[in-house]
Amino acid sequence: MPTATPARRTLHTPPVPASPFPYHPGSLLSIADLTVDDVGRLLARATELEQMDPLQRDRILLKRRIALLFYEASTRTRTSFELAAKALGADTTLVSNLSSSIEKGESLKDTGLTLRALGAEAIVLRHNSSGAPWLLEASTRLPVLNAGDGMHEHPTQALLDLRTILAHFDPATRSVVAGPSSDPGCPRSLAFGDLGKHEPGADAVNATTLAGLTLTIAGDILHSRVARSNMLLLPRLGARVLLCGPPPLLPEVAATPQRHGPVAGGPGIEILRDFDSALAQSQAVMMLRIQAERLAGLQLDLDEYKAAYQLTGQRLAAHAPRALVLHPGPIIRGMEITAGVADGPQSAILEQVTHGLAIRMAVMERALLQSAENPDANAQNTEPLP
Amino acid sequence: MTPLALLNGHLLDPAAGVDAPKDLLLQDGRVAEIASPGKLKHANGASAPIETLDASGLIVAPGLIDLHVHLREPGQAYKETIATGTAAAAAGGFTAICAMPNTTPVNDSPEITRWMQSPDRGARVRVFPIAAATRASKGEALNDYAALKAAGAVAVTDDGRPILKDSIMRESLAAAARAGLAVIQHAEDTRLTQGASMNLGPVSFRLGLRGMPPEAESQLVDRDIRLVSELRETHPQLSPHLHVAHLSTSAALAAVRQARRNGLRVTCEVAPHHFLLTEEHVGLYNTHAKMNPPLRSEQDRDALIEGILSGVVDSIATDHAPHAQHEKEVEFELAPNGITGLETALGLALRWLHAEWKLPLGRVLSLLSAQPAALLNLKGRGTLTLGSYADVVVFDPKSEWTFHASASRSKAKNTPFDGWPMQGAVRWTIAEGRVAFASNS
Numbered sequence: 107m108p109t110a111t112p113a114r115r116t117l118h119t120p121p122v123p124a125s126p127f128p129y130h131p132g133s134l135l136s137i138a139d140l141t142v143d144d145v146g147r148l149l150a151r152a153t154e155l156e157q158m159d160p161l162q163r164d165r166i167l168l169k170r171r172i173a174l175l176f177y178e179a180s181t182r183t184r185t186s187f188e189l190a191a192k193a194l195g196a197d198t199t200l201v202s203n204l205s206s207s208i209e210k211g212e213s214l215k216d217t218g219l220t221l222r223a224l225g226a227e228a229i230v231l232r233h234n235s236s237g238a239p240w241l242l243e244a245s246t247r248l249p250v251l252n253a254g255d256g257m258h259e260h261p262t263q264a265l266l267d268l269r270t271i272l273a274h275f276d277p278a279t280r281s282v283v284a285g286p287s288s289d290p291g292c293p294r295s296l297a298f299g300d301l302g303k304h305e306p307g308a309d310a311v312n313a314t315t316l317a318g319l320t321l322t323i324a325g326d327i328l329h330s331r332v333a334r335s336n337m338l339l340l341p342r343l344g345a346r347v348l349l350c351g352p353p354p355l356l357p358e359v360a361a362t363p364q365r366h367g368p369v370a371g372g373p374g375i376e377i378l379r380d381f382d383s384a385l386a387q388s389q390a391v392m393m394l395r396i397q398a399e400r401l402a403g404l405q406l407d408l409d410e411y412k413a414a415y416q417l418t419g420q421r422l423a424a425h426a427p428r429a430l431v432l433h434p435g436p437i438i439r440g441m442e443i444t445a446g447v448a449d450g451p452q453s454a455i456l457e458q459v460t461h462g463l464a465i466r467m468a469v470m471e472r473a474l475l476q477s478a479e480n481p482d483a484n485a486q487n488t489e490p491l492p
Numbered sequence: 493m494t495p496l497a498l499l500n501g502h503l504l505d506p507a508a509g510v511d512a513p514k515d516l517l518l519q520d521g522r523v524a525e526i527a528s529p530g531k532l533k534h535a536n537g538a539s540a541p542i543e544t545l546d547a548s549g550l551i552v553a554p555g556l557i558d559l560h561v562h563l564r565e566p567g568q569a570y571k572e573t574i575a576t577g578t579a580a581a582a583a584g585g586f587t588a589i590c591a592m593p594n595t596t597p598v599n600d601s602p603e604i605t606r607w608m609q610s611p612d613r614g615a616r617v618r619v620f621p622i623a624a625a626t627r628a629s630k631g632e633a634l635n636d637y638a639a640l641k642a643a644g645a646v647a648v649t650d651d652g653r654p655i656l657k658d659s660i661m662r663e664s665l666a667a668a669a670r671a672g673l674a675v676i677q678h679a680e681d682t683r684l685t686q687g688a689s690m691n692l693g694p695v696s697f698r699l700g701l702r703g704m705p706p707e708a709e710s711q712l713v714d715r716d717i718r719l720v721s722e723l724r725e726t727h728p729q730l731s732p733h734l735h736v737a738h739l740s741t742s743a744a745l746a747a748v749r750q751a752r753r754n755g756l757r758v759t760c761e762v763a764p765h766h767f768l769l770t771e772e773h774v775g776l777y778n779t780h781a782k783m784n785p786p787l788r789s790e791q792d793r794d795a796l797i798e799g800i801l802s803g804v805v806d807s808i809a810t811d812h813a814p815h816a817q818h819e820k821e822v823e824f825e826l827a828p829n830g831i832t833g834l835e836t837a838l839g840l841a842l843r844w845l846h847a848e849w850k851l852p853l854g855r856v857l858s859l860l861s862a863q864p865a866a867l868l869n870l871k872g873r874g875t876l877t878l879g880s881y882a883d884v885v886v887f888d889p890k891s892e893w894t895f896h897a898s899a900s901r902s903k904a905k906n907t908p909f910d911g912w913p914m915q916g917a918v919r920w921t922i923a924e925g926r927v928a929f930a931s932n933s
């Protein structure tokens with residue numbers, strides 16, 4: 107029953123209070139917490155750390171304590187954070203919901219406070235409930251790194267996706283070059299030429315870095331934290347993002363500009379239901395799996411879904427023969443993507459995993475070296491604290 | 493009880509059409525005399541001792557009445573007790589509050605209804621139980637409404653567990669009409685809100701939270717109105733009264749307005765948080781902005797304000813829902829619904845409805861006293877005429893103050909209004925002739 111909305115005075119109403127988050131400048135809760143300059147610094151630092159002598163690198167966070175708190179099963183993200191922490195010399199401890207007091211009903215707040223009391227200086231949190239990292243940060247005031255919260259965000263994934271795209275993006279021609287980058291140890295060589303001469307700094311990315319690039323995110327966007335973080339990041343660098351999927355997995359609100367807070371939709375994000383025409387416009391395509399565990403009674407005809415949205419070799423050859431293929435994993439081969447495409451020459455899926463390590467080193471260094479008193483420590487000082 | 497004289501105040505009694513300086517004498521729990529300042533006969537010629545309160549510069553008004561309060565007793569005294577909840581009510585200017593039946597066990601019996609009203613509970617203000625509409629609020633079998641009413645219940649509801657079955661809701665409306673009670677519906681088609689923790693829309697998408705569509709409310713209101721309408725056709729002798737609890741959407745408000753135009757007895761209440769806040773106030777998972785119905789869109793909020801200003805909304809009710817601190821300090825999706833509201837309703841209503849949006853003071857007070865009293869037929873309440881209950885709130889309409897949750901009389905501190913500026917500090921709350929609250933100033 108629609109109400110008639112007569113022209114009426116605009117009323118002054120209570121304002122929405124400003125967000126107190128993040129409490130700790132080293133936290134990475136949402137990708138929206140980072141400025142474009144912050145993103146540039148992290149990318150540059152990721153490259154430096156990647157190229158650094160391992161024996162020198164592992165003094166950066168020597169004996170610092172990082173807790174990995176995982177409420178969801180995870181292979182790549184957990185291992186990636188763990189290896190990245192160890193590469194910087196940090197001690198890590200893994201707490202998972204299946205082998206801890208969490209099973210006995212301990213609250214997230216209490217688990218966080220216990221970890222802090224045990225000496226954890228930062229917590230990497232993977233949680234099945236959207237918003238959990240905000241609760242943990244407010245409770246502990248420690249730097250918290252969001253390693254995926256419910257259907258909400260996965261900021262380090264967005265950073266590693268960006269790094270992967272940049273490694274294949276040629277700014278001169280504004281095009282993506284799929285296939286293995288020329289120097290596997292230096293994935294950004296295509297983007298920045300000889301890294302020996304070009305030291306990527308805070309100016310490495312800006313609002314037009316990805317101008318001219320169109321990326322399609324296809325699949326179960328409703329339930330995807332990877333999609334949300336990428337939607338908050340890539341348009342800020344000038345990319346055009348096409349969202350593609352059936353209405354039950356991609357509601358229209360996904361592209362609605364937000365009035366307050368971080369912009370989830372807004373310029374640069376459009377919904378295009380037809381996968382083939384989205385592909386035809388894209389230089390990169392990010393496939394997402396259907397999150398069966400979050401469907402909550404949603405009925406989906408999988409054969410219909412595959413017919414419309416599966417990334418097949420045929421489809422790729424017909425509509426996007428040069429596009430870069432991304433997937434945050436885990437892959438369900440034969441569902442959203444065929445084995446041939448996943449293993450094919452356009453796929454950067456394993457490369458994404460490698461980029462993840464470098465990104466997570468940079469993010470963990472930032473978490474521990476950037477303190478409230480010295481917010482720019484990360485930029486100048488890479489020596490371990492005494 | 494010593495008679496109590498309220499002197500030099502300005503009596504504002506919208507139901508009686510009084511807006512003038514008056515002295516009041518309260519005796520034996522009733523209003524014994526109303527006179528121009530200095531003209532109380534009893535006070536002037538009194539031989540017996542008499543207590544006086546100087547209300548110079550203050551508004552004297554009928555005590556506030558809240559149709560929607562969760563007192564948590566029996567069963568969840570760690571959240572709130574009848575004693576602490578009514579203390580908070582008194583501090584907020586309320587002299588009568590209606591207690592929802594979602595206690596443990598559910599108040600679906602005359603025994604529990606009477607237990608809640610027992611003097612042993614230590615209530616500071618009058619508690620009117622609202623009993624469960626169905627056994628254990630399971631939505632299957634009706635309770636005995638006549639027996640519940642005889643025990644003191646003033647309405648029936650399955651608040652929090654809406655009655656979804658058409659047949660049961662129809663029976664409930666008919667049985668309640670026969671007993672002379674209203675059916676209060678928490679309008680939520682729970683089949684559309686599974687796993688949801690806020691309003692469905694762009695904000696819930698951004699936060700990665702499952703959302704409750706506004707239709708979950710409005711479609712059930714539509715259904716209930718249809719049932720009322722059908723009952724009127726099939727049983728013309730019955731006058732069923734449907735009261736929509738904590739109405740939160742523009743569409744449901746339009747449905748109520750239309751039903752009334754069609755001559756049906758359909759009424760509604762709106763909570764302060766729904767006419768003040770929107771889904772944006774959820775911020776970054778603030779569990780003090782989580783309630784059911786959820787904070788809605790700006791468009792819905794604006795429609796509620798308009799509905800209050802235009803008179804479609806019958807009452808302001810708080811949906812005071814206390815929870816222990818640890819229960820709200822959890823993941824947003826796991827946190828229980830609800831916020832406290834008894835101590836902030838008047839301050840917010842005066843600050844926003846009156847001062848900001850220019851609703852006359854008398855109309856604001858009427859929404860908080862005379863109208864709720866009329867809705868549930870609370871005789872002798874909501875007005876201060878001779879012989880009515882001596883339920884009075886005395887407040888300074890101009891004074892500004894800040895609400896601090898830590899100072900709350902409620903056991904619970906779960907409010908989004910901590911630190912908010914308020915208007916109209918309560919000086920005294922008098923419930924049935926006794927001072928139930930006196931401010932320190």
Ligand SMILES: [Zn+2]
Nearest residue numbers: 651652678784
């Ligand atoms: Zn309710």
